[in-house]
Amino acid sequence: MRRIKRKARWAGLLVGVALLLSACGEGAWNDPYPYADSAQNIYYSSFSLRPKHLDPARSYASNEIVFTGQIYEPPLQYHYLKRPYELIPLAAGAVPEPWFEDAQGKRLPADAPEELIAYSVYEIHIQPGIRYQPHPAFARDTADQPLYADLDTAALERIDTLSDFVESGSRELVAADYVYQIKRLAHPKLHSPIYGVMAEYIVGLDDYAKTLGDAIDAQGGGHLDLTRFDLLGVELVDRYTYRIRVTGLYPQFIYWLAMPFFAPVPPEVDAFYAQPGLQARNITLDWYPVGTGPYMLTINNPNRQMVMERNPNFHGETYPDEGEPGDREAGLLADAGKPLPFIDKVVYSLEKESIPSWNKFLQGYYDASGIASDSFDQAIQVSSQGEAALTDDMREKGISLVTGVATSLFYMGFNMMDPVVGGDSERARKLRQAISVAIDYEEFISIFQNGRGIPAQGPLPPGIIGYKEGEQGINPYVYDWVDGKPRRKPVSEGKRLLAEAGYPNGRDAKTGRPLIIHLDTTGSGPDSKARMDWLRKQFAKIDLQLVIRATDYNRFQEKVRKGTAQLFQWGWNADYPDPENFLFLLYGPNAKVGQNGANSANYVNAEFDRLFQRMKNLANGPERIAIIDQMVERVRRDAPWVWGMNPKQYSLYHAWYHNVKPNFMANNTLKYRRIDPELRARLRAEWNQPIVWPLTLIAVLLVLILVPAALMYRRKLHAQGVARVPEREND
Amino acid sequence: MLAYIVRRSLYAIPILIGVNLLTFWLFFVVNSPDDMARMQLGVKHVTAEAIERWKDDQGYNKPLLYNAEASGGDKFINTIFFDKSVSLFMFDFGTADDGRDIGYDIQQRMWPSLMLAIPVFVIGLLVTITFALLMAFFRATYVDYAGVVLCVILMSISALFYIIGGQYLISKLMHLVPISGYDGGLSAFKFLILPVVIGIISGIGAGSRWYRTIFLEEVNKDYVRTARAKGLPERVVLFKHVLKNAMIPILTGVVVTIPLLFMGSLITESFFGIPGLGSYTIDAIRAQDFGIVRAMVFLGSVLYILGLLLTDLSYTLVDPRVRLS
Incomplete structure (x- = not known):
């Protein structure tokens, strides 16, 4: 009987193991995806930080726009291939040309003097026939009333995620949805990150926020229907047309129309999500976006996976048929005129660590990858000429490398209010120039960035109007043009400037005391230590002492805000491809101290400010370029920043991934990408054959170890004289 | 045994209050409500008004532990600590700063x-x-x-x-x-x-x-x-x-x-x-x-x-x- 029980126990165990192994499914054992999906037209990628906001009024972070960019459709978008970056229509019929009005609302000619212009009016026509993705907020009952507008407790019991709603519907996109979203930017409960900027420009937005605040107080909570309140600066003209009235001249406003902040939100969707029962289940617009774009978010579990699928109601768009020179040769126009999007489904998996993510890319389970510093040598080899190329291992796998200099800048700012390094005196200017010469950013990029960056020559990165290549683009205060390339001035030049500033050999000529510069930074870990040691060495080259004041990010920000930092490191990523978006970082009225602006260095120069005012409202052309040149020359001379570097993005793509071109402005590029799922399935199977012999070896080794132990056990029992007597289980 | 369990459960209450107070103090030594607002609103384009609005909305516009302007028991009740702590003992964890329900997560x-x-x-x-x-x-x-x-x-x-x-x-x-x-x-x-x-x-x-x-x-x-x-x-x-x-x-x-x-x-x-x-x-x-x-x-x-x-x-x-x- 006991033997039968024991056999039954073993049989049960074997069945259990068989069941679990069957869960592994067919295909490669290490395939993290279902076998059925292996040859599907699915793009696989990863994310390391869960998105916090997917509501277009709130979302601003780069890890969020990866999703919102594919789902929402603002009126405009950037051309995928053309450079310089060019705005083209997305949901709009055309890129709007603003007209101007005076203070009385009278229309002015296009060439009216700037001082007469009180308002710029943008009239946007939306293409008819665009429809939203299927969504329960659009579902209607037989009486044509919203099906899920007033969910009771019983109905909510069956709802856990958005997919639990049985019915869904759709409707046509109308201009009123865009108007509604602009109103949402002022909603006091939404805390839109661009409300502050937009309140300066969109007529009446500031007052509108106050009106909504009062209405919320009066209403005492619950959903506030914004259609009840008119916004002065935004007018609904007809079903497909709306107007935005902007204070004065603000040509950069057009770029905001390409961001999800200005995407449509239907009022009924807002009302649907505002139901208390849904909010308690975390079913909100912030979690389940609703749009007209090529993709819709079908699974949102940012603790594990986020899945977007092709929007069946997508209005259709075709791959561009023109680009910049070289695009055709690079195969980027091979799909010209074909309908978008190419990919059916997009799966983003959470990968908090870079090592698993990198290894899964090498196994073919991710289609694209960045390169973390610990994988750099495995992926990239740098030639003696400094050229980066793929290693043989990568080439054998058919992986390709695409690089591009980002429209970003990492700089080191001087606090211009500081009595030592700041101010407009010749002494301080030469001191700043000397430090600029001493800090060898070429070396920094080589050591700490694996060559992924270029030394910045001024406030404008490549790709931004006003940036100049070659000799005419170098910063003459830090570089010489030698043998057809820029060469940093020698350390002796830095020492000479320092001596002229009154600090020969790094000592104050009047007091004889060594000059000590303080750098405030958030870097305090082991990685930062190497960087800080390197920085100290750079200052020591011109006999200056650098003291590092490491602090947490909150205190660092506070120091910069109060103007108590002396030297600090910061960066900027372009919102839009206009020089105004970089030069405003040095505009006097934007000073951090007193104005809480973005000018962290508190640089104030009357001539620069005058030129900025003129430049920001000019159309692109020779006059604007000339003014930008003057502004760049002035800040290069004054050196309120050590210009630092423009980071270079390195991305790797498998052979089955096509139509890749870096575009640092567009957020909706997924629709242009194409994959070859059959090639991917074949290569994945080839690369991931299971290797089981080491397991057999381990099993044999274990047996070899256990056999002597078992023999010893028997010997010991014999010695105790209990082996031959029947076992007594009970005491 | 039941009496023992009840007694031990009651002992837990002052311990939990102490832990909660310590967590609160340690957190706000490093982060002020203004810092929290900046973190949520982002560093780009954030204004002082936006920070104040966020604090009002999230309930961080009160004194941390002691409200000198209030009277009587409100000196302790009308504070961030009290607002944020009481519901914890009912296992109502409230919402995260991004609005998501913490208990659900x-x-x-x-x-x-x-x-x-x-x-x-x-x-x-x-x-x-x-x-x-x-x-x-x-x-x-x-x-x-x-x-x-x-x-x-x-x-x-x-x-x-x-x-x-x-x-x-x-x-x-x-x-x-x-x-x-x-x-x-x-x-x-x-x-x-x-x-x-x-x-x-x-x-x-x-x-x-x-x-x-x-x-x-x-x-x-x-x-x-x-x-x-x-x-x-x-x-x-x-x-x-x-x-x-x-x-x-x-x-x-x-x-x-x-x-x-x-x-x-x-x-x-x-x-x-x-x-x-x-x-x-x-x-x-x-x-x-x-x-x-x-x-x-x-x-x-x-x-x-x-x-x-x-x-x-x-x-x-x-x-x-x-x-x-």
């Missing part, structure tokens, strides 16, 4: 944590106890010496090395299981097998060494000699008599950790992409989300207190001499 994320933690805990305990008993059985032989050396080696290796080495060897080179990821139901098996095996192996060294010491102390006692004299096989002596009598020190270390299995493992979950609670607190600290931090610290404290209570109760089960009063 905890419910969602605790299951993957348990899927990983329970097998590691149960199988790991069985393996370490068995290994320790074997070492005790083969004491002073080459098996014991080799076992001790192996334990010291296993103890000396960092947990991170096991993870990275395991992923490299088993997943990258041998292609036997996915490197990372997670799925529901039976499909979770292929994702969990490697982290479970790694969790067990990395725990064998320290656990076995500790249990071996306990067992060696027991095997020299008179009752063991008596059992052997009665002719009981060594297997029965060890697994029935020695193990049972060694349970008190084992339970002291083990039962207290059972409720904490809910809290997950930060490093393992992070490297294997398991969507558990392990990284929830760390992510919240990085995001300066006080709502999640206080909820998780509070939950951790409650579970720890529960673990200590369960430990006391477990003593009565294994040792009839123990009475709780």
Whole structure:
């Protein structure tokens, strides 16, 4: 009987193991995806930080726009291939040309003097026939009333995620949805990150926020229907047309129309999500976006996976048929005129660590990858000429490398209010120039960035109007043009400037005391230590002492805000491809101290400010370029920043991934990408054959170890004289 | 026993208030409500008015612990501490700074944590106890010496090395299981097998060494000699008599950790992409989300207190001499 029980126990165990192994499914054992999906037209990628906001009024972070960019459709978008970056229509019929009005609302000619212009009016026509993705907020009952507008407790019991709603519907996109979203930017409960900027420009937005605040107080909570309140600066003209009235001249406003902040939100969707029962289940617009774009978010579990699928109601768009020179040769126009999007489904998996993510890319389970510093040598080899190329291992796998200099800048700012390094005196200017010469950013990029960056020559990165290549683009205060390339001035030049500033050999000529510069930074870990040691060495080259004041990010920000930092490191990523978006970082009225602006260095120069005012409202052309040149020359001379570097993005793509071109402005590029799922399935199977012999070896080794132990056990029992007597289980 | 449990539960209240106060103080030493607002609103284009609006909306516009402008009890009640703490004792964790319901997120994320933690805990305990008993059985032989050396080696290796080495060897080179990821139901098996095996192996060294010491102390006692004299096989002596009598020190270390299995493992979950609670607190600290931090610290404290209570109760089960009063 006991033997039968024991056999039954073993049989049960074997069945259990068989069941679990069957869960592994067919295909490669290490395939993290279902076998059925292996040859599907699915793009696989990863994310390391869960998105916090997917509501277009709130979302601003780069890890969020990866999703919102594919789902929402603002009126405009950037051309995928053309450079310089060019705005083209997305949901709009055309890129709007603003007209101007005076203070009385009278229309002015296009060439009216700037001082007469009180308002710029943008009239946007939306293409008819665009429809939203299927969504329960659009579902209607037989009486044509919203099906899920007033969910009771019983109905909510069956709802856990958005997919639990049985019915869904759709409707046509109308201009009123865009108007509604602009109103949402002022909603006091939404805390839109661009409300502050937009309140300066969109007529009446500031007052509108106050009106909504009062209405919320009066209403005492619950959903506030914004259609009840008119916004002065935004007018609904007809079903497909709306107007935005902007204070004065603000040509950069057009770029905001390409961001999800200005995407449509239907009022009924807002009302649907505002139901208390849904909010308690975390079913909100912030979690389940609703749009007209090529993709819709079908699974949102940012603790594990986020899945977007092709929007069946997508209005259709075709791959561009023109680009910049070289695009055709690079195969980027091979799909010209074909309908978008190419990919059916997009799966983003959470990968908090870079090592698993990198290894899964090498196994073919991710289609694209960045390169973390610990994988750099495995992926990239740098030639003696400094050229980066793929290693043989990568080439054998058919992986390709695409690089591009980002429209970003990492700089080191001087606090211009500081009595030592700041101010407009010749002494301080030469001191700043000397430090600029001493800090060898070429070396920094080589050591700490694996060559992924270029030394910045001024406030404008490549790709931004006003940036100049070659000799005419170098910063003459830090570089010489030698043998057809820029060469940093020698350390002796830095020492000479320092001596002229009154600090020969790094000592104050009047007091004889060594000059000590303080750098405030958030870097305090082991990685930062190497960087800080390197920085100290750079200052020591011109006999200056650098003291590092490491602090947490909150205190660092506070120091910069109060103007108590002396030297600090910061960066900027372009919102839009206009020089105004970089030069405003040095505009006097934007000073951090007193104005809480973005000018962290508190640089104030009357001539620069005058030129900025003129430049920001000019159309692109020779006059604007000339003014930008003057502004760049002035800040290069004054050196309120050590210009630092423009980071270079390195991305790797498998052979089955096509139509890749870096575009640092567009957020909706997924629709242009194409994959070859059959090639991917074949290569994945080839690369991931299971290797089981080491397991057999381990099993044999274990047996070899256990056999002597078992023999010893028997010997010991014999010695105790209990082996031959029947076992007594009970005491 | 019931009176004991009630009394211990009441003792927990001042402890939890103290923990909550300490968490509150430590958090706001580093982060001010203004900092929290900036973190949520982003550093670009943020205005002073936007910060004030965010604080008003989130309830961070009051004094932290003491409201000098209020009168009577409101001096303490009309504060951020009171507002944010009271609901915790009703296990209402409120919402995170991004508006998500914390209780809902905890419910969602605790299951993957348990899927990983329970097998590691149960199988790991069985393996370490068995290994320790074997070492005790083969004491002073080459098996014991080799076992001790192996334990010291296993103890000396960092947990991170096991993870990275395991992923490299088993997943990258041998292609036997996915490197990372997670799925529901039976499909979770292929994702969990490697982290479970790694969790067990990395725990064998320290656990076995500790249990071996306990067992060696027991095997020299008179009752063991008596059992052997009665002719009981060594297997029965060890697994029935020695193990049972060694349970008190084992339970002291083990039962207290059972409720904490809910809290997950930060490093393992992070490297294997398991969507558990392990990284929830760390992510919240990085995001300066006080709502999640206080909820998780509070939950951790409650579970720890529960673990200590369960430990006391477990003593009565294994040792009839123990009475709780």
